[in-house]
Structure formats: C-alpha cells, structure tokens
Amino acid sequence: MSHHIVEVQDLSYTYPDGAAAVRGISFRIHHGESVAVVGANGAGKSTLLLHLNGALTPQRGTVRIGDFPLTKATLRDIRRTVGMIFQDPDDQLFMPTVFEDVAFGPLNLGLPPEEVEQRVLASLARVGVEHLRDRPPYKLSGGEKRAVSIAAVLAMSPDILVMDEPSANLDPRARRTLIELLAGFHHTKIIATHDLDLVLDLCPRTIVIREGQIMADGPTRDIFTNDRLLEESHLEKPLRMQACPVCSGSMARKTEDAGSVHEH
Amino acid sequence: MHMADALLSPAVGGVMWATTAATIAFCARKTQRDLDDRKVPLMGVLGAFIFAAQMINFTIPATGSSGHLGGGMILAILLGPYAALLVIASVLTVQALFFADGGLLALGCNIFNLGVFPCFIAYPLIYKPVAGDGSSPKRLAFGATLAAIVSLQLGALGVVLETVASGISALPLGDFLAAMLPIHFAIGLVEGLVTTAVISFVWKARPEILAYSAVSRPLGNLSIAKVLVGLGLAAIVTGGALSWFASSFPDGLEWSMAKTSGQEELEAPHQGIHHLLAGIQEKTAFLPDYAFQSNEPQASAPEASAPSWPAVDAGTTTSGLVGGGLTLFLAVAVGFLLRRRTQFR
Amino acid sequence: MANIESAFVDLGILDALAARDSIVHRLDPRVKVLTAAVFVLCVVSFDKYVIAAMLPFALFLSLILGLAGIPARFVLKRLVLVAPFAVLLGLFNPFFDRQILLHLGPVAVSGGWLSFLSILLRFGLTVGAMLTLIAVTGFNGVCMAMEKMGMPKIFAVQLLLLYRYIFVLADEGQRMHRARALRSFDGRGTGITTYGHLIGGLLLRTLDRAQRIHLAMLCRGFDGTIRTSRPPRLVARDVLLFALSCLLLIAMRRYDCSLLLGQFLTGLVP
Structure with missing residues (x-):
C-alpha cells in the first residue's frame, strides 16, 4: 500500500510579496494515518496544505503523493487521490443544488450518468444528508454545508483527505457529528486545525508548525503534554487535558497562576 | 435608467433583443477561447459583488443625497470588455427577473444600453x-470619469431613442433628451468618482490584480475594430428595421419628431396620422380598437368593431368598461378561489 | 438602501415559492419561459390606448398563480413597491397627448390619460409575469431553460454562479454597511473616500474568494467547462399545455374579450 504515502521533502514557498510562508518542511505520512497539523495563525499551515494537491507548486523541495512526484503531468491523478476540504464551505459548494455540487467532480472524471448518480447518492448517504439533495447550498446550516462539502469530496473516491479547519464555525453538536463521521473514515487524513480537542479524538500523530518550520512531529499525547512547546507555538493544552477550573475548584488554577508568575 | 417593458413596442424590443443576443454569443465565444478557466468563477462572483456593493451607499459630495455603484466600468477594467459584457448582462438578467427592473423584452435594450x-x-x-496602465492616479481618475460619463450619456441616449421609437410614451424626443442627458451626466460623474476611488484603492493595495487584467487580455486593435464594425452593422440593421416599422406604425417616432421640431400640434387633432392609423387598424385588423372609433366614429367605427353588435360609440365604451371591470373581478375571484382550494388540500 | 435589502428578502421568498410543488411547478421550465415570452409580447403589442382588452391577461396571471398556489398578495406587494416608477414613466403622457379620445358621460378623457393607464397596466402585467415566472420556475430552472434554448454555456454557468454567490456577498455587503453605520455620525464617514475603501476592500475579498472557488473547482477536476447532469426531456403534456396556453394568449390578444363580455352583458339589459 505504499502508493498512499504522502512525502514532503525540504519544501519551501515564498509569496510574491516576499512573505516566506513555508521554510524547509519535511515529513512522511503513511497509509491510513491520521495526522494533525497545528500552529498559530499565519504559521504556514494553509500554504502547506495547498501544496498537497497541487494548488501551489513547490518553489523548492518536493511533494510526493504515492509513487508520483507532484508535477504538471501528474496533477490530474494527484487531485483524484487527494481530496481537499476547504475551510469555508461556501467556497466549495458553488453549484446551484446539493446534488449538482456533489456530481460536479464525478462528471469531470467523465463517468457515465448512472454511475455519477450512484456515487452522488452513496456519498450523500455516507455523510447522512440524502434528504438535502435538491436544496440550494446557501439554504443549509453550517453543519449541513460541511457535511455536503465532505460528500462532494468523497464522490471523487479519494484515498487521502486533506482538511483545513473542518470544525470552524460549527455548533457543538455539529462538531461532534463531524468528529464521529471522520473517525469512521478509513482514509489517510491530514487535518489542519486550532481545535486541539478534535485532534485528541481523531489524530494519533501531530505536526507542530511555527513560522514555516516544523517544531515537533510525534505522538499527539507527547506533544500536548509538552507545555513549553505549546506555549512557544501559540497553542494551549486541550481543555480536556487541563485541570478543570470548575470541578477541581479555583485553588488549582490560582496556584498555577502564582507559579507562572514566579517563573517570570 | 432601466428601460421597461411597458414602454417598449415589440418591434423595437425584438430588434434590440436580436442585437444583444448576437453580442452575447460573440462575447461568449471570445471569452471561451481565452482559455483562462480562472475567469469562470471570477465572472460569476464579480456579478454578485455588484449586488453586494449596491447595498452600501455613499453621500454624494455637495448635495447630501446618496448614490451607489453601477459597476459597468469597474467590470470592464477588471475583466476586459468581452467577459465584462457577459457579467453586466447577468446582473441585468437577475435584476429583471427578481427586482422588477426592466423586464423580459426590455432586457435586450438594457443590456445594450448599460453593457x-x-x-x-x-x-x-x-x-x-x-488611463493607460493605471499607474498615474490623475490619468486614471480622468479616464475613469470620462469613460463613465460617456457610457452613461450613450446609455441615456439609447433609452430615449428606444422609448420614442416605441411610441408608447408620448414624451417628445427633444424634451426627453433634455431631461435625461443632464441627469445622466450627473450620474456619470458620480459613477466616475466611485470607479476612480475603487480602482485606485485596488491599485494601491494589490497592483498585481490590475496588472494581470491588463496583460492577460490584450485588446488588439483588430478585434475592437471588428466589434465596432459589427456594432455599426447592427446599428444600420436596427435603424433600417426601426424606420421600416416607423413608416408602418407612424404614431410614435414621426409624431414626436413633428412635435419637437416646433409644430404647434398639441391641441390640433392629428388628422393625417390618425386616419392612416385607423386605416392600418382596418387592414391589419388585429383587433377593433374602441378608443379610435370613439374619436372618429364616422370614419372607422362601423366596419372595424364586431359587426353583430350595435357599434355605437358610447355603447362600445360602456361595454369596454363593463367587460373590463368584470374581467378584473374574475381575475381576483379566480385567484381567491384557487388559493382557498390549495389551502384546503 | 432599504430597498435593495428588502429585494434580497424577496429573493429568498421567491426561491422558497419556486421550491413548492404544483401542476405549474412540474411543467418543463422551457414551457414556462416561452409562455412568459409570448405573454409579454402579446401585452406590449397592444396599441398604446388599449386598456380593457389587456385585462384578460391579468386573469391569465391570476389563474397561473392560483394553480401554482402562489399567494397573489406577494406579487401585488412587489407591484405596489415598483409602481412609482411606472407612474413616472407614464406621467408625461397626459401632458403631451391632450387629444380627447373618449367621453365617459360628462367627463372627456384625453389620449394621454388613456395611454397613462395603459402604461400602468402594461407595467403591472409584464412585471407580474416576470415575478410569476420566477416564482413557479426558480432561477436555476430559468437558466437551464435558456441554456437548452441556445444561450451560450459560459453565460449560463456564470449566471448560476452569480446567483449562488449573491447570497454570500450580499451578507458581506450588509455587514460592512452596518459596521460603517455604527461608527459614522452626522453623515461623517459616509463620503466617497471611505466608500472607495469599503468597496475596494469588498472587491479584494471577492477576488480572493473567486480564487478559492477556482481552486475548489480544480480540486474536483475542473478543466474549463462545467458539466451538468440529467437533461430534462419535454414530455407530451408539456408540449400540449404550452400549445394550449399559447392559443389562449393569442386568442386573448386577437379578440377583445372584455369588450365581448361587456357587449354580451349590456346586450342582456334591455
């Protein structure tokens, strides 16, 4: 199953205005892995993700998806393999109805109409929104939009899912539904997010990025217990791993605060 | 100003529709051949942007009243003429269908005038x-303002000519022009200022956008020449068709012309034209027109109206009123009944 | 711009109406678009002084609205809202066309007033037809029909995209409008410079969005053409109903039904 490997080597990218967003990143993700990419705003997460399906071409270094390096010639195959779920579902749902939107990809693959329909219905059913098929996207709730945009990607039957802030702007229940949905997928998953609780639920491995470079890459549990690393990367321990200020009384928090004051 | 269906005759509306349809087909071919698939979403979203921009208004300097963006020039500057025409046409289509601006038949006129x-x-x-490449703020301001004024003046001229040629409105050509052109000069001036403000903002913030739109769509002189020739031909065809229609339905154009040329005909009965019209009514016999018969009963009433009924002037009028009133009542009743039925179901 | 905001509300209502189900909604969009075109052509081809003969067309609209279960109140409300424009269009006729064409008892009615009323009626009928069309077909249906009848594909596609993003961008526009209103006092802050920055900012964000949408399209195999599935076929019922409604419209245009009805009624009264 080596063909589902995602390999990034010494990747660098500088925007036309001179901002170096990614500076020499390397990692390797194997088939079936779920990996979180975390970091502060502007750390370079989105730029990194844009390289994974060829929206940006590397200025230095290489990106390999499976056996192919990412080049103009392999772009089409790589985009079939890597499904990209955008941060704002409104950018991704551009067709007039849910059905047509989910059918957009399969139709571009040149599939016969019957198979397109079958794939659309299967994808909608997979994310549990068959009933929305004839609705226009702008009438959907945030959670429904997210579900449909995932269905639209699933209809391309990709092997690798790349997601940018999948839980942004979702209410708690929609977020929980999303986590359960994603946990059920067998795909290789790469998730860029600030939602570290979601990471805890979905991703055994985490890559921390800061100013375009990898700060840490390892088991999620180890990274989230490294306070210094988290602070340097503008992150915070997931709420679940913090001593709860309500249940465990306000004393615990006070001592902690006092401690940090002493340290400074 | 948007042209409205209510002021349009089928002949004028039809000719403008045909001209516009041909222009759109031409622009669609041009845009598709451009092979820049980035433009597909860009065009659609910029069309939506025009609507969004119209939700924000500004205070017009020195008047205290408020205005908002029209957007034609901005689209042309950002997208180039061919794609911009398609976007303007889309915006007008949505306005016609949802906002009651214009109408189905008037769409041809409106796309022509404003696109x-x-x-x-x-x-x-x-x-x-x-304006050149837009790097000189003064030239950009001057170019955008002048262009906005000229296009709005031409657009207003288009509205006036189409209205007068249709002959539904009794407004004479001269008076109409005297009213429309100054208003649209002011609108054009404001539109120019707004266009300048927006484009220079974009130029300062992200010059590459304007550079991109200038480079990727070279406007060869040849293609523009072709377009102009095409438009000229369209104008000749349109003019020919209009004058043909004007000669067969003379009430609108000639009447207004005669009036604006200073002949004091306001109170005098238009004997010649009305005789002619009545004659055409008889010949084309589209329907017996009670209004004309009541005007000149001795000339045309008996043969034109339905012969089996007593075709008296006053009688026709009464019948028209009674029948019309009843029809209106029926319209309301039918709507009401059907609505109740659907509610009960 | 309270006006345009309410227009957007109506946009949503029209969309909801179009999503209903009725015998009219189920018709092929092409049939409805063509019928609307025939309707408008018939109405505008009436002579400028005609009033009563146009009224049966209102009956036709009312019939369609009733069959489709669309509340006529909605259409009437829109008509009243745009009526001032129609009045403005027709207002000049009574001034310029003073020839007496009609006597209603002691009152002499000039051609100008007749054509003024006629313009109002035309306006109501054509605008009413447009709203009815969209309320029973939906924007996507109209676009699909136009494309099937030869509208260039790229034009159809960007019409659909425009409609899709009107809702997203109108929201953004409204937020900016409010944000500015909250911080401008006594008319300060609503000038043209601020406006340029606001609109310019909105434009830049729109351009960014277009780029992201393009990216999303590319990610799903977009190559410059947008393909759509399920080509709807015309069925015999569609054709038959279209022929019927055309016949009816042309008959209403050809014969002054109001007059005939009135003559029949006045004939009954000795």
Missing part, C-alpha cells in the same frame, strides 16, 4: 488610451 456602451465604446476608446 455595450461601457464595454465596447467607453473602455477601449476612452479609458484605455487616457
């Missing part, structure tokens, strides 16, 4: 030469 002039006259012949 063709900015895209194929003002942009290539005024904005481009004057």
Whole structure:
C-alpha cells in the first residue's frame, strides 16, 4: 500500500510579496494515518496544505503523493487521490443544488450518468444528508454545508483527505457529528486545525508548525503534554487535558497562576 | 435608467433583443477561447459583488443625497470588455427577473444600453488610451470619469431613442433628451468618482490584480475594430428595421419628431396620422380598437368593431368598461378561489 | 438602501415559492419561459390606448398563480413597491397627448390619460409575469431553460454562479454597511473616500474568494467547462399545455374579450 504515502521533502514557498510562508518542511505520512497539523495563525499551515494537491507548486523541495512526484503531468491523478476540504464551505459548494455540487467532480472524471448518480447518492448517504439533495447550498446550516462539502469530496473516491479547519464555525453538536463521521473514515487524513480537542479524538500523530518550520512531529499525547512547546507555538493544552477550573475548584488554577508568575 | 417593458413596442424590443443576443454569443465565444478557466468563477462572483456593493451607499459630495455603484466600468477594467459584457448582462438578467427592473423584452435594450456602451465604446476608446496602465492616479481618475460619463450619456441616449421609437410614451424626443442627458451626466460623474476611488484603492493595495487584467487580455486593435464594425452593422440593421416599422406604425417616432421640431400640434387633432392609423387598424385588423372609433366614429367605427353588435360609440365604451371591470373581478375571484382550494388540500 | 435589502428578502421568498410543488411547478421550465415570452409580447403589442382588452391577461396571471398556489398578495406587494416608477414613466403622457379620445358621460378623457393607464397596466402585467415566472420556475430552472434554448454555456454557468454567490456577498455587503453605520455620525464617514475603501476592500475579498472557488473547482477536476447532469426531456403534456396556453394568449390578444363580455352583458339589459 505504499502508493498512499504522502512525502514532503525540504519544501519551501515564498509569496510574491516576499512573505516566506513555508521554510524547509519535511515529513512522511503513511497509509491510513491520521495526522494533525497545528500552529498559530499565519504559521504556514494553509500554504502547506495547498501544496498537497497541487494548488501551489513547490518553489523548492518536493511533494510526493504515492509513487508520483507532484508535477504538471501528474496533477490530474494527484487531485483524484487527494481530496481537499476547504475551510469555508461556501467556497466549495458553488453549484446551484446539493446534488449538482456533489456530481460536479464525478462528471469531470467523465463517468457515465448512472454511475455519477450512484456515487452522488452513496456519498450523500455516507455523510447522512440524502434528504438535502435538491436544496440550494446557501439554504443549509453550517453543519449541513460541511457535511455536503465532505460528500462532494468523497464522490471523487479519494484515498487521502486533506482538511483545513473542518470544525470552524460549527455548533457543538455539529462538531461532534463531524468528529464521529471522520473517525469512521478509513482514509489517510491530514487535518489542519486550532481545535486541539478534535485532534485528541481523531489524530494519533501531530505536526507542530511555527513560522514555516516544523517544531515537533510525534505522538499527539507527547506533544500536548509538552507545555513549553505549546506555549512557544501559540497553542494551549486541550481543555480536556487541563485541570478543570470548575470541578477541581479555583485553588488549582490560582496556584498555577502564582507559579507562572514566579517563573517570570 | 432601466428601460421597461411597458414602454417598449415589440418591434423595437425584438430588434434590440436580436442585437444583444448576437453580442452575447460573440462575447461568449471570445471569452471561451481565452482559455483562462480562472475567469469562470471570477465572472460569476464579480456579478454578485455588484449586488453586494449596491447595498452600501455613499453621500454624494455637495448635495447630501446618496448614490451607489453601477459597476459597468469597474467590470470592464477588471475583466476586459468581452467577459465584462457577459457579467453586466447577468446582473441585468437577475435584476429583471427578481427586482422588477426592466423586464423580459426590455432586457435586450438594457443590456445594450448599460453593457455595450461601457464595454465596447467607453473602455477601449476612452479609458484605455487616457488611463493607460493605471499607474498615474490623475490619468486614471480622468479616464475613469470620462469613460463613465460617456457610457452613461450613450446609455441615456439609447433609452430615449428606444422609448420614442416605441411610441408608447408620448414624451417628445427633444424634451426627453433634455431631461435625461443632464441627469445622466450627473450620474456619470458620480459613477466616475466611485470607479476612480475603487480602482485606485485596488491599485494601491494589490497592483498585481490590475496588472494581470491588463496583460492577460490584450485588446488588439483588430478585434475592437471588428466589434465596432459589427456594432455599426447592427446599428444600420436596427435603424433600417426601426424606420421600416416607423413608416408602418407612424404614431410614435414621426409624431414626436413633428412635435419637437416646433409644430404647434398639441391641441390640433392629428388628422393625417390618425386616419392612416385607423386605416392600418382596418387592414391589419388585429383587433377593433374602441378608443379610435370613439374619436372618429364616422370614419372607422362601423366596419372595424364586431359587426353583430350595435357599434355605437358610447355603447362600445360602456361595454369596454363593463367587460373590463368584470374581467378584473374574475381575475381576483379566480385567484381567491384557487388559493382557498390549495389551502384546503 | 432599504430597498435593495428588502429585494434580497424577496429573493429568498421567491426561491422558497419556486421550491413548492404544483401542476405549474412540474411543467418543463422551457414551457414556462416561452409562455412568459409570448405573454409579454402579446401585452406590449397592444396599441398604446388599449386598456380593457389587456385585462384578460391579468386573469391569465391570476389563474397561473392560483394553480401554482402562489399567494397573489406577494406579487401585488412587489407591484405596489415598483409602481412609482411606472407612474413616472407614464406621467408625461397626459401632458403631451391632450387629444380627447373618449367621453365617459360628462367627463372627456384625453389620449394621454388613456395611454397613462395603459402604461400602468402594461407595467403591472409584464412585471407580474416576470415575478410569476420566477416564482413557479426558480432561477436555476430559468437558466437551464435558456441554456437548452441556445444561450451560450459560459453565460449560463456564470449566471448560476452569480446567483449562488449573491447570497454570500450580499451578507458581506450588509455587514460592512452596518459596521460603517455604527461608527459614522452626522453623515461623517459616509463620503466617497471611505466608500472607495469599503468597496475596494469588498472587491479584494471577492477576488480572493473567486480564487478559492477556482481552486475548489480544480480540486474536483475542473478543466474549463462545467458539466451538468440529467437533461430534462419535454414530455407530451408539456408540449400540449404550452400549445394550449399559447392559443389562449393569442386568442386573448386577437379578440377583445372584455369588450365581448361587456357587449354580451349590456346586450342582456334591455
């Protein structure tokens, strides 16, 4: 199953205005892995993700998806393999109805109409929104939009899912539904997010990025217990791993605060 | 100003529809051949942007009243003339269908007045030469303002000519022009200021956008020349068709012309024209027109109206009133009944 | 711009109405678009002084609205809202056309007033037809029909995209409008410079969005053409109903039904 490997080597990218967003990143993700990419705003997460399906071409270094390096010639195959779920579902749902939107990809693959329909219905059913098929996207709730945009990607039957802030702007229940949905997928998953609780639920491995470079890459549990690393990367321990200020009384928090004051 | 269905005759509306449809087909081919697939979403979203921008207004300097963006020139500058025409046409279509601006038949006129002039006259012949690449703020301001004024003046002229040629409105050509052109001069001036403000903001913030739109769509002189020739031909065909219609339905054009040329005919009965019209009514016999018969009963009433009924002037009028009133009542009743039925179901 | 905001509300209502189900909604969009075109052509081809003969067309609209279960109140409300424009269009006729064409008892009615009323009626009928069309077909249906009848594909596609993003961008526009209103006092801050920055900012964000949408399209195999599935076929019922409604419309245009009805009624009264 080596063909589902995602390999990034010494990747660098500088925007036309001179901002170096990614500076020499390397990692390797194997088939079936779920990996979180975390970091502060502007750390370079989105730029990194844009390289994974060829929206940006590397200025230095290489990106390999499976056996192919990412080049103009392999772009089409790589985009079939890597499904990209955008941060704002409104950018991704551009067709007039849910059905047509989910059918957009399969139709571009040149599939016969019957198979397109079958794939659309299967994808909608997979994310549990068959009933929305004839609705226009702008009438959907945030959670429904997210579900449909995932269905639209699933209809391309990709092997690798790349997601940018999948839980942004979702209410708690929609977020929980999303986590359960994603946990059920067998795909290789790469998730860029600030939602570290979601990471805890979905991703055994985490890559921390800061100013375009990898700060840490390892088991999620180890990274989230490294306070210094988290602070340097503008992150915070997931709420679940913090001593709860309500249940465990306000004393615990006070001592902690006092401690940090002493340290400074 | 948007042209409305209510002021349009089928002949004028039809000719303008045909001209516009041909222009759209031409622009669609041009845009598709451009092979820049980035433009597909860009065009759609910029069309939506025009609507969003119209939700924000500003205070017009020195008047205290408020205005908002029209957007034709901005689209032409950002997208180039061919794609911009398609976007303007889409915006007008949505306005016609949802906002009761214009109408189905008037869509042809409106796209022509508000799309063709900015895209194929003002942009290539005024904005481009004057503003150049947009790097000089003064030239940009001057070019955008002049282009906006000229395209709105031409648009207003289009509205006036189409209205007068249709002959539904009794407004004479001269008076109509005297009212429309100054208003649209002011609107054009404001539109120019707004266009300048927006484009220079974009130029400062992200010059590469304007550079991209200038480079990726080279406006060869040849293609513009072709467009102008095409438009000229369209104008000749339109003019020919209009004058043909005007000669067969003379009430609108000639009547207004006669009036604006100073002949004091306001109170005098238009004997010649009305006789002619009545004659045409008889010949074409589209329907017996009670209004004319009541005017000149001795001339045309007996043969034109339904012969089996007593065709008396007053009687026809009464019948018209009674029948019309009843029809109106029926319209309301039918709507009401059917609505109740659907509610009960 | 309270006006345009309410227009957007109506946009949503029209969309909801179009999503209903009725015998009219189920018709092929092409049939409805063509019928609307025939309707408008018939109405505008009436002579400028005609009033009563146009009224049966209102009956036709009312019939369609009733069959489709669309509340006529909605259409009437829109008509009243745009009526001032129609009045403005027709207002000049009574001034310029003073020839007496009609006597209603002691009152002499000039051609100008007749044509003024006629313009109002035309306006109501054509605008009413447009709203009815969209309320029973939906924007996507109209676009699909136009494309099937030869509208260039790229034009159809960007019409659909425009409609899709109107809702997203109108929201953004409204937020900016409010944000500015909250911080401008006594008319300060609503000038043209601020406006340029606001609109310019909105434009830049729109351009960014277009780029992201393009990216999303590319990610799903977009190559410059947008393909759509399920080509709807015309069925015999569609054709038959279209022929019927055309016949009816043309008959109403050809014969002054109001007059005939009135003559029949006045004939009954000795």
